Amino acid sequence: MSDEQDTHQVPTPSLWPIGFAIGIACILVGLVVSIPVLIVGALIALVFGFLWVRDLLTTHPVTSAEPGIDEQPRPATVGDVAAPVDRATFLSLATIGVGGLIGAGLTLPVLGFGVLPSFMGEGIQTSHANLGPITNFPEGQYVIATFLENPDQGEVSRRTAFIRNNGLTDAGVPSFTTIYSRCVHLGCPVQPNGPIDEQAKKEVNGVELRPVLAASFGCPCHGGLYNSEGNRQAGPPVRSLDRFEFSIVNGDLILGRTFSVANVEGVGASARIAKYYKAYPGVHVDGVERFLYPIPTPGSTGS
């Protein structure tokens, strides 16, 4: 007796799932490598998936037989169903309905309050950090600037930027390289590779400025390496270092929002920067992989 209970209905052996799996693998490879491979993979997956599902439906009539078994115990209620809803049914439906309304009334505001504020940009009021007179930034040399992005939030908003005065562009406009210190692999604090001139350290309005001879930037966490323009040289990062928007007001250097950079061509004042909305570290902003992150991070596009 008990032995019979142990026999299960096992699907018949089939090769379709393997074809389906190969199709999915082709899609994943295609996402990274090329669109044609992706299309071929999608076709394979579609065809084999269809065959697999058809196979399952035809060899398992059990699924179609079950409703019949289910209906047998209640032929007596068939007459009731045709009649208008009776009192007991109405009351139980009303109880469920009212209960559902009360439940939704309680949970929806709570859910909204718990989730939505993160995406409204409330915690990331665009700051305008004043780094003091641009004369504090010697031409052609990086300065490590440590400042509060939003003084109201206190120490938690402390940021570090690597700032280089590039002099004037060909058009006669002041040029600064304003690199954000967070690694674009996973967000660790990138360090400039070169000696810091602690003697020339300055403190302006709570902003700490330390000149450094930075030939490159390195990340201590997982070994990401960037050149002096912030382009990736080695390691796991997927794009160039993020930068701050900047402006010059009354001779002071003002840092604004951060933005992401795919690549920098050229050096210093003549550099051409491929600028994108601020993306999270590890997120591709160009190439095929950008389709994996189709929606810009809320709050990054600004007003």
Place this chain on the structure above:
Amino acid sequence: MAKTARRKQLETAALYPLDWVEERSGLVGYTKWFLFRKVPHDISWAQTLGAAALTAFLSQTLTGVVLAMFYKPDPDKAYDSVVNITQEVTLGWLVRGMHKWGASVFIILLFFHMARTFLFGAYKYPRELNWVIGVLLLVSGMLEGFTGYLLPWDQTAYWATVVGINLNATAPFVGPFLAQFLQGGLNIGPDTLPKFYALHMLLIPGLIFALIGLHLYLVVRLGVTSPPWSSTAAGREREETGAREGLIRDPAVEGEA
């Protein structure tokens, strides 16, 4: 057997409160039924890993509740309050240490318990659902570890959480939104620490308690599996021999008592 009348009188008096509760709630019977279940005769210490993990979780709950009385989830005060717990508050070092090391013990025991279940084949029919609940428990336990790691608010906590959040952000499509929900903005900000604190001490523990309830319900309902090397054939009728009389809530046994 040779009980004196005096002794019987004493026993009745001592057990009276239990009888009083039993008569009005049936709780004593249910507790006995829950605790004194039949198990295969060839189980060993390996089957106690789940109970050990449960004990570790209860220890985390107790120590966590007390730590919450002294911890301040504010970016400007959190670190100082942790220093205060560790160095000033009487026995604070001990309770914080229990919570910190107990966290690792809990996760390690979860993995041992999972390995035992896997190697003994105890995830097979009809226990698949309990395996799934167990995996959800493991994930919730990991989330406890992730959210709890930020709370000391030191350099390790901060940068490890930065990396953890950005790891989440690299998930296709939903990643950036997940990261943004976790830190409440584009960066770790003033709201991140209270949010992690609330998740760590309210939401996820509640989820774990609920999952443990389901997990234990299924364990009681489906029983404990014999080890794979058991000489007893699986699937045969359970024998009544070996069951201790009076310990099982069985009408026949209760009738005799």
